[in-house]
Amino acid sequence: MPELVEVERYRVLAAQVAGWRVAAVEAPDPLVAPDGARLGAALTGRTAVGARRRGKLLLLDTSGQTLGIRFGMTGTLLLDGRSAVDGLLHAPAPRDDRWVRFRMRLVRGGRARVLALSDPRRLGRVVLDPDEAALGPDAAAVRPAELAAALGRRRPGDLAGPALKARLLDQHRLAGVGNLIADEVLWRAGLDPARPASGLSPAEVRRLHRHLRATIVDLSRWGGSHTGELMAERRPGGRCPRDGSALRRGTVAGRTTWWCPAHQR
DNA sequence: CCGGATGTTCACCT
DNA sequence: GAGGTGAACATCCG
Numbered sequence A: 001m002p003e004l005v006e007v008e009r010y011r012v013l014a015a016q017v018a019g020w021r022v023a024a025v026e027a028p029d030p031l032v033a034p035d036g037a038r039l040g041a042a043l044t045g046r047t048a049v050g051a052r053r054r055g056k057l058l059l060l061d062t063s064g065q066t067l068g069i070r071f072g073m074t075g076t077l078l079l080d081g082r083s084a085v086d087g088l089l090h091a092p093a094p095r096d097d098r099w100v101r102f103r104m105r106l107v108r109g110g111r112a113r114v115l116a117l118s119d120p121r122r123l124g125r126v127v128l129d130p131d132e133a134a135l136g137p138d139a140a141a142v143r144p145a146e147l148a149a150a151l152g153r154r155r156p157g158d159l160a161g162p163a164l165k166a167r168l169l170d171q172h173r174l175a176g177v178g179n180l181i182a183d184e185v186l187w188r189a190g191l192d193p194a195r196p197a198s199g200l201s202p203a204e205v206r207r208l209h210r211h212l213r214a215t216i217v218d219l220s221r222w223g224g225s226h227t228g229e230l231m232a233e234r235r236p237g238g239r240c241p242r243d244g245s246a247l248r249r250g251t252v253a254g255r256t257t258w259w260c261p262a263h264q265r
Numbered sequence B: 001c002c003g004g005a006t007g008t009t010c011a012c013c014t
Numbered sequence C: 001g002a003g004g005t006g007a008a009c010a011t012c013c014g
Helices: A004-017 A036-043 A144-151 A164-169 A179-189 A202-222
Strands: A021-026 A048-054 A057-062 A066-070 A076-079 A100-108 A111-118 A125-128 A248-252 A255-259
Touching: A004 A048, A004 A057, A004 A076, A004 A111, A004 A202, A021 A036, A036 A125, A144 A164, A144 A202, A164 A179, A164 A255, A179 A202, A179 A255
Parallel strands: none
Antiparallel strands: A021 A100, A048 A057, A057 A066, A066 A125, A076 A111, A100 A111, A248 A255
């Protein structure tokens, strides 16, 4: 379920344990939390300091090392058994205890809280000191010049080059945009997902930037990546909410992509 | 039973 | 080296 919009909610949730001391760590799934023993040893006894986010990566700083959580497609963060996205979920509700792949008990003044990762599909990852520098600028705060840089410049002799959507999804260049946000942004900006990214005019880059930022604000307010205007039409027979054209479905950058052939150019 | 899924990574092409 | 494609990961859902 998580793209940047969801992970930001997780960050707010995780920030609640700032000042609490880690009393115990459970990492029973070696796929999701490789080297769980080292994780426990590093974190136990440390105090949580604060929570940050870069793209889809959640970072929990402690008095020792930093805990990094990636949520994959179906991961959800729980605090005391409750999710930050309860009632807004598109993915299965985190009701099943079998889906808890990582759990941390924190204490302060005789009270205890539990921060946990629920992830049915087990594509999430829990690691120590993740490489934050490998991620591009955060999409929620990206500036126009940074977006232009992320799209890349046309090199002499290049006729085509990578697709616009592929660049938006490339976490090394721009962090936080996932498949649903990408389609929503491109639909709003009236840009064809398969267009060469380096072929955008300066005016188109500014338009894309404006819609990227506005989309993230809107989806955050409305409740998640799946609350976009295009979302309801991502189905056979779906029509463009703007002009009523039949939407197209295809594969761009290896992901299922929906777009309006009439107004996305 | 089958197809698809909000992500990342890797092998293998061109 | 750069991009694209497809598979893999493992599980649930419609």
